[in-house]
Amino acid sequence: MRINKFRLMTYPYIGWIIVMIVVPMLLIGLYAFTVPGNDVASVKFSLDNFARFATDAVFLKVVGKSLWIAFLTTVVCILLGYPIAYIISKAKGNKSMILILLLTLPTWINMLVRTYAWMGILQEGGVFSSICAFFGFEGVSLLYTDFAVTLGMVYNFLPFMILQIHTSLAKMDNSLLEAASDLGANRVQSFLRVTLPLSLPGVVSGITLVFLPAVSSFFIPKLLGGGQYVLVGNVIESQFLTAGDWHFGSAISLIMAIIIIISMWLTRKIDVQPKKEN
Template sequence: MKQFRTMTYPYVLWIAAMIVLPMLLIVLYAFTESGNDVLTFRFTLENFARFVTDRVFLAVLWRSLYIALVTTVICILLGYPIAYVIAQMGERANTIMILLITMPTWVNMLVRTYAWMGILQDEGVLNSFLGLFGLGPVPMIHTSFAVILGMVYNFIPFMILQIHTSLNKMDKNLLNAAADLGADRIQTFLRVTLPLSLPGVVSGITLVFLPAVSSFFIPKLLGGGQYVLVGNVIESQFLTSGDWNFGSAISMIMAIIIMVSMYFTRKIDVSVASAGKE
């Protein structure tokens, strides 16, 4: 094996250049003052102070976490039953259903979000349909409903796939064993299936919550700019205001929040996996 070690060097180089370096740059920017010279290293904590003291930004942060949380909860509530039903199906139906679930992700997320714009607009498909019955137009686009709908729609496949995998690899004999020991179907589900599929739910949460909390084009397109989330703030700091230092600071705050939340989810995961170990 040793003689192949040199073959990893290009990848090490790649990781250094493409991942480590940009992250270091973000940290550097976050802790320095803005200025026209790229290389004036004047350290400051002001970027962070500005974010924490500004009620508007804190409201945006709070809103982002809230939306992401709601999205994740809806994804679990909708995704679990779907994954469960699919896992009960025969092998062939199983494959087809999983294919159908993953198929939308083959189309670019941006395109699909534009499609939702067309559906939700005041003169869009849905409102035209309601108009046939003399209803509406119901304002749907540019509401928190539209943003959450867009997020759930885009991220739910990840939740379903994770839960489905953990349900599918579960030893079916465990269900027989539970039935054998007197548990009816509901008891079997609550005491065996559900706890054993929680690791899938946890990794599903990771895959939904993370992109949801930092997403910026879904709130931009479906929220119509009135519904600003943290991702949009970061985007505008970099692209519109050109304040890279402040943008980097917000990114770092988000990264820390995400890391902390991941740490707790992992903890839940571990304690679920070894529940009962005292």
């Protein structure tokens, strides 16, 4: 009896999930496998949308570039984020709290506003080009380049990576490091053999949190990459908002979802499992 009463409390949540997640997902599936009929009511099943995507080299190139930029962003985030997270986790008492606060402080400001700020910094006549001009390099503009887009993404998504890695480092039992030291490992060996492998789960969830938004972001490439700069997020956006082809847009979304699921599955494979020796 009691259990059933508690179960009642989950109903609003289940309802929310159905309305806000399951139904839209089903709609995307429905749109992706259909083409527009003569009127709204008639629905024709077809794989045309997928065929169009697979046969058009332009779309494949866009997907390839999106994955590449997202991959680059993730790698840079790991390389920058790990040392920062390590330093924060080793900081004592209040220091680590202050560092985390400083890290998350910018995220309180709207992402769009912060990305606009980068436009100001990178464009010709902006802060960066003024500095270059001071050293005699006139008219330098980094805006509308791969570099600008990657920079924007790293800037926006780095905190997620740092926080994930920091969490896994902070909850690590200090006695494990003492044990490593006791067994003859110096600091470097302790790090490589104990700290690093034990923090991998944090890195993996960091990758998830950076790679996912990076691969589907559309306003960062739009603002920092310029009107001609197209990533897959922009294609989907234009299919829905400009071209009005919801069917094709849904198909691309579905394809991206599958690609992301596969890449995440591959990442999970490197997650820590006690190695089985034979």
